[in-house]
Amino acid sequence: MSEHSRRKVSDRLGIGMTGLATALILAILLVILGTMVAGGHRVISWEFLSQPPREGMTRGGIFPAIFGMVFSVLIMLIAVLPIGVATAVYLHEYAKPGHWLTKLVRGAVNNLAGVPSIVFGLFGLGFFIQFIGRGLDASLGKEMLFGQPCILWAALTLALLNLPMVIVATEEALRAVPRDERAGALALGATRWQTIRHVVLPQALPGILTGTVLVIARGAGEVAPIMFTGAAYFLPSLPKAPTDQFMTLGYHIFVMTTQSPDIEATVPIAMGATLVLLCLTIALNLVAVVIRSRTRNALRKGR
Amino acid sequence: MAGSTADRIDITGFNLYYHATRALEDITLAIPEREVTAIIGPSGCGKSTLLRAINRMNDLIDGVRTDGGLRLDGEDIYQRGIDVVELRRKVGMVFQRPNPFPKSIYENVAFGVRMGGNGLLKTRLDEVVERSLKEAAIWDEVRDRLQRSAMELSGGQQQRVCIARALAVEPEVILMDEPASALDPLATAKIEELIFRLKEKYTIVIVTHNMQQAARVSDRTAFLMLGRLIEYDKTSKIFTSPSNKLTEEYITGRFG
Ligand SMILES: Nc1ncnc2c1ncn2[C@@H]1O[C@H](COP(=O)(O)OP(=O)(O)OP(=O)(O)O)[C@@H](O)[C@H]1O
Numbered sequence: 383m384s385e386h387s388r389r390k391v392s393d394r395l396g397i398g399m400t401g402l403a404t405a406l407i408l409a410i411l412l413v414i415l416g417t418m419v420a421g422g423h424r425v426i427s428w429e430f431l432s433q434p435p436r437e438g439m440t441r442g443g444i445f446p447a448i449f450g451m452v453f454s455v456l457i458m459l460i461a462v463l464p465i466g467v468a469t470a471v472y473l474h475e476y477a478k479p480g481h482w483l484t485k486l487v488r489g490a491v492n493n494l495a496g497v498p499s500i501v502f503g504l505f506g507l508g509f510f511i512q513f514i515g516r517g518l519d520a521s522l523g524k525e526m527l528f529g530q531p532c533i534l535w536a537a538l539t540l541a542l543l544n545l546p547m548v549i550v551a552t553e554e555a556l557r558a559v560p561r562d563e564r565a566g567a568l569a570l571g572a573t574r575w576q577t578i579r580h581v582v583l584p585q586a587l588p589g590i591l592t593g594t595v596l597v598i599a600r601g602a603g604e605v606a607p608i609m610f611t612g613a614a615y616f617l618p619s620l621p622k623a624p625t626d627q628f629m630t631l632g633y634h635i636f637v638m639t640t641q642s643p644d645i646e647a648t649v650p651i652a653m654g655a656t657l658v659l660l661c662l663t664i665a666l667n668l669v670a671v672v673i674r675s676r677t678r679n680a681l682r683k684g685r
Numbered sequence: 686m687a688g689s690t691a692d693r694i695d696i697t698g699f700n701l702y703y704h705a706t707r708a709l710e711d712i713t714l715a716i717p718e719r720e721v722t723a724i725i726g727p728s729g730c731g732k733s734t735l736l737r738a739i740n741r742m743n744d745l746i747d748g749v750r751t752d753g754g755l756r757l758d759g760e761d762i763y764q765r766g767i768d769v770v771e772l773r774r775k776v777g778m779v780f781q782r783p784n785p786f787p788k789s790i791y792e793n794v795a796f797g798v799r800m801g802g803n804g805l806l807k808t809r810l811d812e813v814v815e816r817s818l819k820e821a822a823i824w825d826e827v828r829d830r831l832q833r834s835a836m837e838l839s840g841g842q843q844q845r846v847c848i849a850r851a852l853a854v855e856p857e858v859i860l861m862d863e864p865a866s867a868l869d870p871l872a873t874a875k876i877e878e879l880i881f882r883l884k885e886k887y888t889i890v891i892v893t894h895n896m897q898q899a900a901r902v903s904d905r906t907a908f909l910m911l912g913r914l915i916e917y918d919k920t921s922k923i924f925t926s927p928s929n930k931l932t933e934e935y936i937t938g939r940f941g
């Protein structure tokens with residue numbers, strides 16, 4: 383076989399394999415979506431989205447789970463965004479790259495990213511609830527206000543889980559800002575912080591937003607970290623404060639498929655709920671794409 | 686000639702190291718007020734390094750160390766307690782590659798003033814922007830599109846916006862690192878003309894690879910080689926009867 387035809391064959395093989403892998407992924411996605419649509423589309427209605435579950439979750443809707451999910455994700459964002467972005471800015475803009483402390487923080491972030499989510503759940507239970515929560519209760523003279531599972535601790539646990547993702551996405555975005563522009567700003571007598579605030583961060587924003595959306599999707603879907611830290615099996619009323627327990631979609635699906643007294647009646651509802659979660663995730667991603675291309679265009683035009 | 690009252694920048698026995706390597710060696714050089722001083726020399730001889738020493742942009746580079754004297758208006762800019770931000774407002778810089786911010790032309794020029802924080806009224810800021818763009822000889826080309834992005838301009842226009850941006854801060858000294866090297870002859874001519882007019886108000890130090898350019902725009906020329914100052918004199922002298930053999934070889938194009 384000549385060198386030329388050998389290269390041709392390997393080229394074909396490469397295209398074939400990567401094409402096959404792509405097709406497989408698409409097929410899997412379609413099968414998942416198809417199953418959920420087939421099994422769950424009949425239950426989806428305005429009532430389904432706006433009503434609480436009834437009769438041991440064999441009827442009714444999923445509104446409290448949606449509400450709780452949004453509530454917890456919002457608190458998670460409030461916690462994880464400032465800390466994550468600030469850490470990334472420090473690491474990338476201020477810290478000396480070779481310094482041992484920088485390396486230590488980087489290593490810690492990478493290791494944090496590899497920890498299984500159930501471990502975060504246990505950590506949340508031990509640290510947030512039993513240590514901080516109980517401590518707060520004791521010092522405030524309260525009985526079981528902070529020292530029990532609730533939205534706050536669940537959201538903080540989710541924040542911790544997602545912290546590496548925010549840091550990595552932000553650093554990526556910062557790296558994409560040209561050095562020349564930083565130098566330009568500093569040479570005009572801008573301070574380091576002014577340079578970051580007015581030149582670097584605006585350009586990094588699309589990248590940070592993308593990271594944020596991924597984090598939202600993950601925060602909305604994760605079950606393990608919130609199982610012991612705040613999510614409830616069933617609640618008769620909506621949570622009113624961050625110190626209340628909450629229902630959330632992912633955990634609700636888990637509960638419905640494993641603990642229902644009447645599986646037959648629950649399966650379509652669980653499928654419907656899963657369909658809602660999937661659609662939400664996909665919609666979130668689309669929103670991200672739109673925001674990103676908008677900000678990018680705006681930046682190019684220079685607002 | 687060091688120390689005379691008309692010298693704005695006074696460099697004496699100045700050394701600069703990148704980690705262990707010495708990039709500038711015992712530089713002594715007095716740069717007079719309201720003149721154009723050109724720095725020439727082969728690639729890698731330390732021209733940019735010397736230029737960046739004057740507004741301390743080298744501070745951004747890891748492992749840079751300096752010793753010796755570098756005075757601006759009699760004040761050592763490397764002594765403790767010097768406010769680098771303040772220094773850079775006095776000593777503006779134009780880079781080799783045009784580097785406007787991805788903001789509007791207006792915001793580019795207003796940037797330094799805004800960062801200076803002396804909260805100008807909008808009308809005052811408008812005036813500063815207009816004056817700077819006029820000084821940089823770009824006003825007529827951009828007056829109708831001040832709110833459009835500076836990224837949409839040609840390279841030569843971008844470079845003049847960058848010059849306007851530096852002028853808006855009202856510096857005393859302007860450092861230019863091969864400001865025309867990325868531009869075509871026409872745009873280059875515009876920049877040179879501009880430099881010629883700017884020296885009425887500003888002290889200008891310009892790095893260039895282009896001998897004709899140095900001869901055309903500068904009053905004095907410093908010739909650097911391997912981090913050492915080989916010769917420094919009136920441009921007319923350097924280009925007609927240099928006293929050092931190396932200088933002569935360089936400007937007649939025998940090396941570098
Ligand atoms: N950031 C840096 N770190 C380490 N060494 C550097 C750095 N920048 C420049 N140098 C070294 O210092 C010397 C002078 O560099 P400099 O950029 O000042 O040269 P130059 O005269 O401006 O060259 P050119 O004409 O190519 O722009 C070179 O040997 C270069 O390798």
Ligand SMILES: [Mg+2]
Pocket residue numbers: 732733734862
């Ligand atoms: Mg250079």
